[in-house]
Amino acid sequence: MADIETTDIRKIVVACDAGMGSSVMLASQLRKQLKGLGIEVQHTPVNSIPADADVVVCHKGLADRARKTAPDTVLIPITIFIGDPAVTRLVTTIKNGGTVHG
Amino acid sequence: MTEYTPAVYGTGVKATIQRVGGHLAGMIMPNIGAFIAWGLITALFIPTGWLPNEDFAKLVDPIIKALLPVLIGYTGGRMVHGQRGAVVGAVATMGVVVGADIPMFLGAMIIGPLAAFVIKLVDGFVQQRTRAGFEMLVDNFTAGIAGAGMALLGMWGIGPIVRVVTDAAGEAVEWLIGNSLLPLASVLIEPAKVLFLNNAINHGVLGPLGVAEAVKHGKSILFMLESNPGPGLGLLLAYLFFGPRSLRPSTPAAMIIHFLGGIHEIYFPYVLMKPRLILAVIAGGAAGAFTFLITGAGLVATPSPGSIFVYLAVTPKGGWFGVLAGVVIATAASFAVAAVLLGFGRKSGDDETPADETPESQPAPQEA
Numbered sequence: 454m455a456d457i458e459t460t461d462i463r464k465i466v467v468a469c470d471a472g473m474g475s476s477v478m479l480a481s482q483l484r485k486q487l488k489g490l491g492i493e494v495q496h497t498p499v500n501s502i503p504a505d506a507d508v509v510v511c512h513k514g515l516a517d518r519a520r521k522t523a524p525d526t527v528l529i530p531i532t533i534f535i536g537d538p539a540v541t542r543l544v545t546t547i548k549n550g551g552t553v554h555g
Numbered sequence: 556m557t558e559y560t561p562a563v564y565g566t567g568v569k570a571t572i573q574r575v576g577g578h579l580a581g582m583i584m585p586n587i588g589a590f591i592a593w594g595l596i597t598a599l600f601i602p603t604g605w606l607p608n609e610d611f612a613k614l615v616d617p618i619i620k621a622l623l624p625v626l627i628g629y630t631g632g633r634m635v636h637g638q639r640g641a642v643v644g645a646v647a648t649m650g651v652v653v654g655a656d657i658p659m660f661l662g663a664m665i666i667g668p669l670a671a672f673v674i675k676l677v678d679g680f681v682q683q684r685t686r687a688g689f690e691m692l693v694d695n696f697t698a699g700i701a702g703a704g705m706a707l708l709g710m711w712g713i714g715p716i717v718r719v720v721t722d723a724a725g726e727a728v729e730w731l732i733g734n735s736l737l738p739l740a741s742v743l744i745e746p747a748k749v750l751f752l753n754n755a756i757n758h759g760v761l762g763p764l765g766v767a768e769a770v771k772h773g774k775s776i777l778f779m780l781e782s783n784p785g786p787g788l789g790l791l792l793a794y795l796f797f798g799p800r801s802l803r804p805s806t807p808a809a810m811i812i813h814f815l816g817g818i819h820e821i822y823f824p825y826v827l828m829k830p831r832l833i834l835a836v837i838a839g840g841a842a843g844a845f846t847f848l849i850t851g852a853g854l855v856a857t858p859s860p861g862s863i864f865v866y867l868a869v870t871p872k873g874g875w876f877g878v879l880a881g882v883v884i885a886t887a888a889s890f891a892v893a894a895v896l897l898g899f900g901r902k903s904g905d906d907e908t909p910a911d912e913t914p915e916s917q918p919a920p921q922e923a
Contacts, residue, residue, distance in 0.1 A: 470577055471584045471754050474860060475820035478812065500577050512820070514751045514827065517570035518577070533824040534812075535805045 576755020
């Protein structure tokens, strides 16, 4: 399980099956919440997570595939798409500083 | 989150199936805009359309039989070997396109990546052996030769095979329709859908078969089996009224995103956290399919995303009744079964028993 210091987070990738639906929605929510912190939020298909991603967010049902594409990246699996506690925790941690556990 | 975590979740096999399905859908989904363009042109300008126009209707055939398969082959090639793979994949796809009189989506999904794989191997072999200064010459000619060769192979080899497969699958589907067995497909489709195989099923399997049918009959019911937004809406409505308290506030937003925005993934977690609710969406899917079947409903193109707006946009003229009826009945059936399975709020998993009050007052027009 990888960890990352919040100060090292430059790019968060939200992944879903096609990279066109739920990930876009979640990415735009995250982008708003993290505005002004200098963190890029990107959405991609889970099969093509870019190598420079620092944190990957995706639904639990796709976590196996995300681990295969980005094995060494911190992975935040989520359960629901609106108001997931794991996402809230990620945003709070980034804002307050600390370590994000994958 | 223990309560929401299903026991067995994410085996290697499932991830593999998802990945293969993801590749199939990945060839189609970036091109959905072109599909919608074709759907709009078809719905408007064919002789039975809203604004029949002989000249504009000439666009219909070349787009569905040439442009869309070539786009699929191009995208499939790009997934395997970047821009060079895309070019060779597109050229090779012309082989299956010209050799057939049906839309060769399946053929394109095979030969596009295959041709790109061939040029990838060729590149790996040739590039280390190319002398400095000859790279451009060699690159262009290897791509040209590989593309031409694969186009010939597509025309004589792959095209006829895919034709036979497509015909057989089409006949199987027509047999299912003829015997009113199509609603049974929901027993397979709905569980696979919530395991994130939704795109694979809709775009990888049902879409290509549906297009073949739509070209023949002007519409197809196959587009509506996976993409019907009714079952998901019914499930979310049941959650709104009878679900666990903690989840109720999020369901109206989820309904809007699902039903109007067409992002079905939004409701999958609600099924996964209470797996018995899969029966509700199966019932909804089957009831919807049955309604589509008896009203003779169909769409001209894949509705993607599966939003009610897209549904109405790709419905052929005069077909709105059956389409809307299927969506409404699917919603009602799914809602009813989910409500029973949630014990009308008593088995919702809450500690307190919610019986007297319903905090949300979201209007629920779809429950019949």
